[in-house]
Amino acid sequence: MIETDLLAEFWRDSQVAFPVWSWALSAVIILSLQIVGVRRGVSVGAVGLCLLGMIVYAIWSFDPALNESLYFGSVNWDPLAQSLNGLALVISLGVYLMSLPGLFSDSKLFRLNYHQYPEFLTCLLLSGFGIAVAVSAVDLTSFFLGFEALSIGTYAMCGFFRSQIRSTEAALKYLFVGAFATVVFLWGIAMLYGATGSTGYADIAATIAVGPEPLVLLACIFITAGLAFKFALIPFHFYAPEVYDGAPTPVTAFMATAMKVAVVGAGIRLFWGVLGDLSHLWLPMWLALCVLSILVANVWALQQRSLKKLFAFSSISHAGYIGLALLVADPSGSEWPLFPVLSYITIYSLMSLGLFALVTWMENRDEVFLIEDLRAYARKNLGRSLLLAVFIAGMAGFPPFAGFVIKLMVFQALIAQGYVGVALLAVVGSIIGAIYYLRLLVSIFMSSEESGAASGWSGMLDRLYSIRLVVGLTVLVTCIGGLFPNVFADRIFGVLGRSSVNTEISRDSSE
Amino acid sequence: MTGLDISFYILAIFLLGSSALVAFRPRPIEAALWLILHFFLTSILYVIMGSHFVAIIQLLVYAGAIVVLFTFVILLLNLNPEELGLKTSVSWASFVLFLGGIGAVLLCLHVATPELLAPLSEVERASDFGSIESFSRALLGRYVWGFEVAGVVLLLAVVGVGLLAYKKPKGSKLS
Numbered sequence: 001m002i003e004t005d006l007l008a009e010f011w012r013d014s015q016v017a018f019p020v021w022s023w024a025l026s027a028v029i030i031l032s033l034q035i036v037g038v039r040r041g042v043s044v045g046a047v048g049l050c051l052l053g054m055i056v057y058a059i060w061s062f063d064p065a066l067n068e069s070l071y072f073g074s075v076n077w078d079p080l081a082q083s084l085n086g087l088a089l090v091i092s093l094g095v096y097l098m099s100l101p102g103l104f105s106d107s108k109l110f111r112l113n114y115h116q117y118p119e120f121l122t123c124l125l126l127s128g129f130g131i132a133v134a135v136s137a138v139d140l141t142s143f144f145l146g147f148e149a150l151s152i153g154t155y156a157m158c159g160f161f162r163s164q165i166r167s168t169e170a171a172l173k174y175l176f177v178g179a180f181a182t183v184v185f186l187w188g189i190a191m192l193y194g195a196t197g198s199t200g201y202a203d204i205a206a207t208i209a210v211g212p213e214p215l216v217l218l219a220c221i222f223i224t225a226g227l228a229f230k231f232a233l234i235p236f237h238f239y240a241p242e243v244y245d246g247a248p249t250p251v252t253a254f255m256a257t258a259m260k261v262a263v264v265g266a267g268i269r270l271f272w273g274v275l276g277d278l279s280h281l282w283l284p285m286w287l288a289l290c291v292l293s294i295l296v297a298n299v300w301a302l303q304q305r306s307l308k309k310l311f312a313f314s315s316i317s318h319a320g321y322i323g324l325a326l327l328v329a330d331p332s333g334s335e336w337p338l339f340p341v342l343s344y345i346t347i348y349s350l351m352s353l354g355l356f357a358l359v360t361w362m363e364n365r366d367e368v369f370l371i372e373d374l375r376a377y378a379r380k381n382l383g384r385s386l387l388l389a390v391f392i393a394g395m396a397g398f399p400p401f402a403g404f405v406i407k408l409m410v411f412q413a414l415i416a417q418g419y420v421g422v423a424l425l426a427v428v429g430s431i432i433g434a435i436y437y438l439r440l441l442v443s444i445f446m447s448s449e450e451s452g453a454a455s456g457w458s459g460m461l462d463r464l465y466s467i468r469l470v471v472g473l474t475v476l477v478t479c480i481g482g483l484f485p486n487v488f489a490d491r492i493f494g495v496l497g498r499s500s501v502n503t504e505i506s507r508d509s510s511e
Numbered sequence: 512m513t514g515l516d517i518s519f520y521i522l523a524i525f526l527l528g529s530s531a532l533v534a535f536r537p538r539p540i541e542a543a544l545w546l547i548l549h550f551f552l553t554s555i556l557y558v559i560m561g562s563h564f565v566a567i568i569q570l571l572v573y574a575g576a577i578v579v580l581f582t583f584v585i586l587l588l589n590l591n592p593e594e595l596g597l598k599t600s601v602s603w604a605s606f607v608l609f610l611g612g613i614g615a616v617l618l619c620l621h622v623a624t625p626e627l628l629a630p631l632s633e634v635e636r637a638s639d640f641g642s643i644e645s646f647s648r649a650l651l652g653r654y655v656w657g658f659e660v661a662g663v664v665l666l667l668a669v670v671g672v673g674l675l676a677y678k679k680p681k682g683s684k685l686s
Binding site: 116160171 | 672
């Protein structure tokens with residue numbers, strides 16, 4: 001019977017794809033706990049256990065040889081999906097740990113809003129599900145739904161501090177802009193479907209290879225624009241600074257990292273898997289967006305007063321570098337195409353997590369965190385200032401830290417593929433970027449004026465040591481990644497890079 | 512020109528008219544009622560194309576659920592035209608201009624690409640095209656993953672609304 005065959009296949013696929021739907025399963029567990037009416041602490045603890053369990057399972061089940069098409073060609077469970085899913089898990093755990101201390105805060109804002117912390121965490125888990133779906137999607141429907149799940153969860157999380165107008169405003173802005181981006185996405189998807197008659201990536205690629213139609217070209221433009229929206233590339237970035245500023249800081253960290261992970265996963269599959277034959281069409285557009293982001297975002301960042309807006313512009317410029325790394329992920333161009341983009345997104349995500357965890361730890365949520373608040377912060381708290389310095393140096397790409405190595409790899413890959421001019425512009429951009437990072441460091445360590453407001457804030461009470469855990473681990477990554485890049489290269493990406501393109505060790509790690 | 516064609520053009524005129532009324536009536540609730548007429552006419556369009564299932568879904572989901580939601584929101588907000596700053600209805604000139612403009616664009620499209628509106632040939636239209644059985648087979652077979660993920664997205668939307676809009680009953684203590 002056909003029905004039993006379908007069921008058997010569905011059951012078999014579900015076993016392989018467990019890491020994807022376990023996100024939704026944990027969310028349902030938390031919701032059930034809430035419905036039963038357990039104490040808030042129990043469901044919050046259950047979220048942590050679920051995330052830890054999923055991370056353990058993701059590591060245990062990681063199989064670089066696995067490359068299976070599941071659910072009738074909707075999901076491709078391969079090393080790329082596995083590793084990005086793992087990264088999404090780590091990010092979600094980091095965000096969870098960062099937001100945890102708010103439970104114990106005495107401030108009115110936190111007491112009022114953390115009443116709904118379990119719902120917040122459910123949104124976090126389901127957004128994570130969206131990432132897992134988006135990075136493993138090889139079908140336009142699941143690609144779109146994955147991004148929707150991720151976006152809707154993020155809109156809701158942005159407005160978590162309901163009693164604060166900044167947070168609500170961020171949620172509303174993000175919702176409106178995000179809805180617009182969704183429409184652009186759908187427009188492109190509809191045209192791609194209309195031109196090729198199928199939603200599966202493999203079928204679309206086969207149709208495109210025969211001969212592109214005008215509709216496919218339009219679809220290319222719209223899908224690139226949609227991805228640029230989600231990626232916050234200039235000129236599709238306009239919502240990012242204010243949304244990043246208004247959202248609760250752990251959510252800012254989630255937006256700055258998780259969205260990029262999803263775009264990287266989906267972008268690699270879409271650009272190089274489906275539209276690879278049309279790279280002459282979307283490549284110049286994407287290139288221009290990335291270079292513009294690197295240059296303009298860094299210049300705009302120079303004029304910011306709010307710390308989180310500064311970091312938002314910094315994350316826009318980083319999106320530019322990741323976009324460039326995506327661009328050199330040409331499977332025919334180099335022997336190890338995914339290496340720069342995956343190492344960049346991983347190290348960048350961990351650095352951002354640490355940076356925002358530190359901001360969560362230091363900030364006074366009732367006020368906007370201005371840059372001048374940090375003046376002479378080192379006199380008050382040298383330890384935190386040094387940690388902040390490590391992250392800032394890492395984000396800026398100063399040599400001993402991991403941020404330098406990943407940028408270097410992108411530049412190397414760009415030059416190796418003949419984009420010398422682009423590489424030069426990117427270098428110029430990162431030099432401009434270094435200015436505001438340096439200015440921040442100078443203000444923290446060398447200012448002789450009286451201390452800024454941040455020195456007076458008591459900051460978040462980190463009772464469970466969760467923020468310190470995140471900051472400590474990410475500082476370790478930022479330092480080791482720069483001092484011993486080969487550790488990362490061989491242990492983490494070596495397996496992945498080798499398996500996905502079947503070549504021996506690349507020059508980057510063998511040096 | 513067959514009877515089907517003629518009925519299509521009559522239907523098209525009514526469709527345009529009802530959509531223009533949705534846009535130009537000053538009272539939101541009136542616009543919502545015109546929207547219902549619009550959805551009914553659209554579903555007749557689907558019947559002409561031979562997909563009965565989509566026609567039913569159009570009525571159930573759009574006219575049944577979404578317009579009810581609209582109406583609900585409108586009643587909840589309780590806006591009247593004075594508050595919206597609309598003293599009078601929009602002038603007839605702009606109404607006609609709008610209809611004429613949209614109609615001209617559609618006519619140009621129709622003339623330029625006649626194949627867009629051509630009915631599906633019998634070869635393309637399988638015998639069970641649009642039937643409930645083939646639809647559910649596709650939904651729970653080829654597209655089962657998307658179907659399930661869509662369910663999760665809806666769940667997320669419900670949770671998100673709860674997160675943003677839930678009000679604690681008065682008198683309950685902060686935990």
